Amino acid sequence: MKIEGDYLLKASPATLWEKLLHTETLAKITPGVKHLEETAPGQFIATSEIKIGPVQGSFKGDLSIKDKKEPEGFTLVLSQKSKIGNATAEVKLNIIPESAEETKVKYEGKAKLSGVLARTGQRVIGGVVKTLAKQFFKALEAELAKGTSDVEVSPTEASPPPSPEADTPPA
Amino acid sequence: MTKMIGKSVKRVEDKRFITGKGQYTDDIILPNMVYAHFVRSPYAHAKILSVDTAEALAHPGVIAVYTGADVAEVNGVPCGWQVNFKSGETMKEPKHPLLVVNKARHAGDAVAVVIAESKEAARDAVDLVEVDYEELDAVVDPKKAAEDGAPLVHEDAPNNICFDWELGNPKEEVDAAIAGSAHVTTLEFANQRVIPNAIEPRSYIGDYDVAHDKYTLYTSTQNPHLIRLLLCAFVLGIPEHKVRVVSKDVGGGFGSKIFHYAEEALVTWIAKELGRPVKWTADRSEAFLTDAHGRDHVTKAEMGFDEEGNITGLRIKTYAAMGGYLSTFAPAVPTYLHGTLLQGLYTTPKIHVDVVATFTHTCAVDAYRGAGRPEATYLLERMLDTAALEMGMDPAELRFKNFIPAFNGVDEEGYVTNVALQYDSGNYHPVLQRALEMVGYEDFRKEQAAARENGKLLGIGFSTYIEACGIAPSAVVGALGARAGLFEVSQVRVQPTGMVSVYTGAHSHGQGHETTFAQVVADKFGIPLEHVDIVHGDSDSVAFGMGTYGSRSLAVGGSALVKSIEKVIEKGTKIAAHVLEAAEDDLEFADGKWTVKGTDKSIGFGDVSLTAYVPHNYPAGLEPGLDFSSFYDPTNFTYPFGAHIAIVEVDKDTGKVSLKRFIAVDDVGNVINPMIVDGQIHGGVVQGVGQAMFEQAHYDEDGQLITGSYMDYAMPRADDIPMIETDRTTTPCPHNPLGVKGAGEAGAIGSTPAVVNAVMDALSPFGVKNLSMPLTSESVWRAMNS
Numbered sequence: 001m002k003i004e005g006d007y008l009l010k011a012s013p014a015t016l017w018e019k020l021l022h023t024e025t026l027a028k029i030t031p032g033v034k035h036l037e038e039t040a041p042g043q044f045i046a047t048s049e050i051k052i053g054p055v056q057g058s059f060k061g062d063l064s065i066k067d068k069k070e071p072e073g074f075t076l077v078l079s080q081k082s083k084i085g086n087a088t089a090e091v092k093l094n095i096i097p098e099s100a101e102e103t104k105v106k107y108e109g110k111a112k113l114s115g116v117l118a119r120t121g122q123r124v125i126g127g128v129v130k131t132l133a134k135q136f137f138k139a140l141e142a143e144l145a146k147g148t149s150d151v152e153v154s155p156t157e158a159s160p161p162p163s164p165e166a167d168t169p170p171a
Numbered sequence: 172m173t174k175m176i177g178k179s180v181k182r183v184e185d186k187r188f189i190t191g192k193g194q195y196t197d198d199i200i201l202p203n204m205v206y207a208h209f210v211r212s213p214y215a216h217a218k219i220l221s222v223d224t225a226e227a228l229a230h231p232g233v234i235a236v237y238t239g240a241d242v243a244e245v246n247g248v249p250c251g252w253q254v255n256f257k258s259g260e261t262m263k264e265p266k267h268p269l270l271v272v273n274k275a276r277h278a279g280d281a282v283a284v285v286i287a288e289s290k291e292a293a294r295d296a297v298d299l300v301e302v303d304y305e306e307l308d309a310v311v312d313p314k315k316a317a318e319d320g321a322p323l324v325h326e327d328a329p330n331n332i333c334f335d336w337e338l339g340n341p342k343e344e345v346d347a348a349i350a351g352s353a354h355v356t357t358l359e360f361a362n363q364r365v366i367p368n369a370i371e372p373r374s375y376i377g378d379y380d381v382a383h384d385k386y387t388l389y390t391s392t393q394n395p396h397l398i399r400l401l402l403c404a405f406v407l408g409i410p411e412h413k414v415r416v417v418s419k420d421v422g423g424g425f426g427s428k429i430f431h432y433a434e435e436a437l438v439t440w441i442a443k444e445l446g447r448p449v450k451w452t453a454d455r456s457e458a459f460l461t462d463a464h465g466r467d468h469v470t471k472a473e474m475g476f477d478e479e480g481n482i483t484g485l486r487i488k489t490y491a492a493m494g495g496y497l498s499t500f501a502p503a504v505p506t507y508l509h510g511t512l513l514q515g516l517y518t519t520p521k522i523h524v525d526v527v528a529t530f531t532h533t534c535a536v537d538a539y540r541g542a543g544r545p546e547a548t549y550l551l552e553r554m555l556d557t558a559a560l561e562m563g564m565d566p567a568e569l570r571f572k573n574f575i576p577a578f579n580g581v582d583e584e585g586y587v588t589n590v591a592l593q594y595d596s597g598n599y600h601p602v603l604q605r606a607l608e609m610v611g612y613e614d615f616r617k618e619q620a621a622a623r624e625n626g627k628l629l630g631i632g633f634s635t636y637i638e639a640c641g642i643a644p645s646a647v648v649g650a651l652g653a654r655a656g657l658f659e660v661s662q663v664r665v666q667p668t669g670m671v672s673v674y675t676g677a678h679s680h681g682q683g684h685e686t687t688f689a690q691v692v693a694d695k696f697g698i699p700l701e702h703v704d705i706v707h708g709d710s711d712s713v714a715f716g717m718g719t720y721g722s723r724s725l726a727v728g729g730s731a732l733v734k735s736i737e738k739v740i741e742k743g744t745k746i747a748a749h750v751l752e753a754a755e756d757d758l759e760f761a762d763g764k765w766t767v768k769g770t771d772k773s774i775g776f777g778d779v780s781l782t783a784y785v786p787h788n789y790p791a792g793l794e795p796g797l798d799f800s801s802f803y804d805p806t807n808f809t810y811p812f813g814a815h816i817a818i819v820e821v822d823k824d825t826g827k828v829s830l831k832r833f834i835a836v837d838d839v840g841n842v843i844n845p846m847i848v849d850g851q852i853h854g855g856v857v858q859g860v861g862q863a864m865f866e867q868a869h870y871d872e873d874g875q876l877i878t879g880s881y882m883d884y885a886m887p888r889a890d891d892i893p894m895i896e897t898d899r900t901t902t903p904c905p906h907n908p909l910g911v912k913g914a915g916e917a918g919a920i921g922s923t924p925a926v927v928n929a930v931m932d933a934l935s936p937f938g939v940k941n942l943s944m945p946l947t948s949e950s951v952w953r954a955m956n957s
Contacts (some may be wrong), residue, residue, distance in 0.1 A: 003414060009504070056248060083298040085213050086213060112873055113875065114213035114214050114278070114306075114873070114875060115213030115278075116456065116879075118213075118278075118871070118873075118875035118876075118877060118879075119278075119456065119459070119460075119875065119877065120456075120875055120879055120880045120883070121881025122871070122875070122877040123877070123882065123883055
């Protein structure tokens with residue numbers, strides 16, 4: 001499955017670079033993330049709780065950052081396991097200056113799902129990823145506005161956009 | 172006594188079904204029973220690096236966890252049919268282990284099984300089994316699987332090819348016939364994979380009685396004796412007389428419950444290991460993932476015509492998915508149940524069919540209502556309507572022109588096809604003629620033209636099908652690769668009071684045998700229906716049987732029943748003659764009594780029965796009792812046929828297809844219970860419409876079944892279907908005593924192409940000729956707007 005999108009933020013590439021690579025900030029602003037622990041430079045163990053339409057689960061696994069090119073971008077590699085199936089993703093983030101005040105973060109990559117997650121979540125997952133990404137950037141925006149990283153971000157329940165074919169609302 | 176054959180008697184079994192008194196396997200609770208739940212691969216193709224069961228074993232209530240290593244010494248699940256390569260080489264038949272050892276080959280492949288005191292504990296502990304997988308690339312498309320470099324499902328099947336097979340006239344002759352044709356219609360299409368969706372999920376209980384060294388397997392199967400044979404002789408190597416297989420009420424099968432599944436063998440094996448009964452019932456998600464799927468063909472078809480529209484030749488190349496493992500009947504479906512049907516109702520002089528069966532990283536594919544015959548019918552009928560459009564001919568006219576002339580199979584020979592069959596009897600014009608009358612064809616064409624003027628898209632689609640049922644003459648199918656005979660068995664036990672217990676090897680899982688078979692017995696003996704009890708689904712009660720599939724129950728099982736009935740009447744005549752002091756030849760048996768011809772001297776069925784069991788005044792040398800068994804092996808398949816017509820309306824703005832009318836005129840030979848036959852036709856039609864308009868088992872490129880629940884797998888609903896208009900013609904089967912041909916699959920075989928053809932007719936102003944099933948609003952809208 002393809003993942004792509006972008007978001008415009010009021011910050012310089014250097015500030016964004018700093019925030020995006022700051023473990024605690026990252027843990028706070030990433031929707032669903034319960035815990036993020038750096039085990040080696042650029043290597044993390046992440047635990048998260050995600051609810052996608054009818055399926056919900058606790059995920060645990062590796063998160064790593066590679067191909068760092070300050071302040072232009074990096075690649076996020078995720079490998080998460082759960083009882084409802086596993087997810088792997090490789091997403092490239094590009095930090096692109098748009099103007100003196102604004103910077104665009106563009107992301108693109110691929111995700112692979114398995115198990116129940118793939119079987120019953122596939123149809124809504126594209127919308128879910130978009131929602132999660134939006135929440136992530138909103139939280140990042142709030143973080144930038146504060147200047148310091150003490151924003152409370154609760155674990156997120158992502159509601160997928162209503163699907164025209166769904167005849168029951170997502171649980 | 173009124174005639175019972177031909178009467179729409181209400182189904183006697185329905186009382187227990189509609190009052191919740193049916194006994195399905197999951198209803199059975201044995202003392203001391205434990206529950207199984209499976210650890211299934213989330214990946215379509217993955218190496219199993221390690222399986223750690225420690226945490227699961229420590230979970231409260233968990234008794235045992237078995238992995239592939241524990242059953243590595245047990246045989247795998249066998250395949251019941253062998254199809255050879257063109258070269259004569261035997262098909263590739265990789266082992267199908269009860270639990271995966273090194274490698275998972277489809278999403279849902281069983282890696283381990285947890286046994287616990289409760290269902291809930293087993294379910295919870297499944298999450299605690301740690302399996303380390305290394306995910307590998309997968310291939311899910313039957314044609315792509317054969318390409319060089321495709322990921323291999325089994326290392327010993329190069330290019331994933333299970334077999335390549337051909338049938339028909341020499342290829343060069345067919346090539347020449349098509350090359351010399353005035354017109355050639357070519358279509359490439361998929362007959363998409365569908366999921367059987369029986370309302371009752373598969374359910375098994377294994378039990379072992381140490382006192383008698385005897386196993387009992389309760390199973391939701393369509394053929395208990397076949398399961399016993401496969402389980403004993405091929406998988407567990409246990410003696411057959413020490414195994415009882417019970418299959419009481421079964422909530423639908425549609426083919427998917429014919430096959431011997433690994434879970435059946437596992438619960439039986441574990442029951443002895445643990446000394447406790449073991450139950451497993453699939454949840455709906457497992458049913459989606461692991462009940463053998465249907466269809467999944469990718470086909471290129473070319474049909475030649477002369478200038479008058481006579482078919483000159485047919486050339487087929489089909490790739491058929493077998494899935495990750497060979498299921499019981501799988502190799503027979505695209506070959507002997509598909510290739511052999513490509514003559515259809517037509518005089519096509521030259522036919523060549525080439526089938527490549529491939530392994531894919533998917534659930535196994537096997538027989539599903541119609542099994543091969545719907546694929547053959549879809550192919551032929553799509554070709555006919557497309558050719559008619561291309562040649563500017565009327566699709567009904569094109570069919571009339573190419574129909575095989577009528578033959579009754581009695582004083583006229585059966586029709587020998589170019590694809591290995593001899594049709595028993597057929598009269599094809601009247602079914603289409605009748606369907607055209609019912610639909611009001613001429614008026615419809617006018618209505619359609621007027622509607623088009625007003626921007627309304629109406630379409631009509633035809634399908635005239637033949638199927639091979641009454642499966643099957645053992646010698647014939649043996650020569651074709653079947654590893655079993657396909658006869659049927661009956662026992663008619665007349666009790667001392669004249670009540671009759673019938674034991675049949677056929678199995679009812681919704682078909683209404685308890686009514687239909689009882690009607691045959693009541694009719695032949697001239698006794699009330701209530702005096703007859705039909706027993707099936709228990710290998711300890713019923714001598715043997717091959718079960719129910721391929722529309723065979725009445726044609727084969729009913730014929731076995733008639734043989735036993737005749738034996739009872741023959742012996743009864745001896746007893747009656749003795750009691751009445753008359754010669755046997757002077758007696759006639761009718762209306763439940765033996766009468767001395769031309770007199771009022773008679774003796775009733777009950778009195779003869781009592782005499783047989785209280786033989787005080789009895790013929791010398793005649794054994795007491797009135798109890799006969801028979802085996803019936805048919806001499807040929809039966810060949811029902813029919814004409815289906817669909818009328819649809821396509822919404823121009825949304826692409827939504829509405830089925831407006833459906834006309835089904837079928838000829839299933841003689842009919843025992845018209846209401847039940849109508850019900851079978853209705854159900855079959857809806858299932859076929861489901862494939863045309865709604866259903867698709869879709870695997871993504873990683874081999875994930877993304878239509879794994881009813882959120883994404885669309886089934887037809889009542890409001891999608893108009894009242895189905897049915898009628899029948901009757902061309903009796905010439906080679907079985909009831910003259911019956913079988914009705915269980917006809918609806919599913921005929922209906923699918925009729926609906927698709929109707930949509931193509933509606934879309935003809937847009938130049939759309941070929942669309943993949945299912946015909947969703949999206950695909951139809953896109954076709955109109957591209």
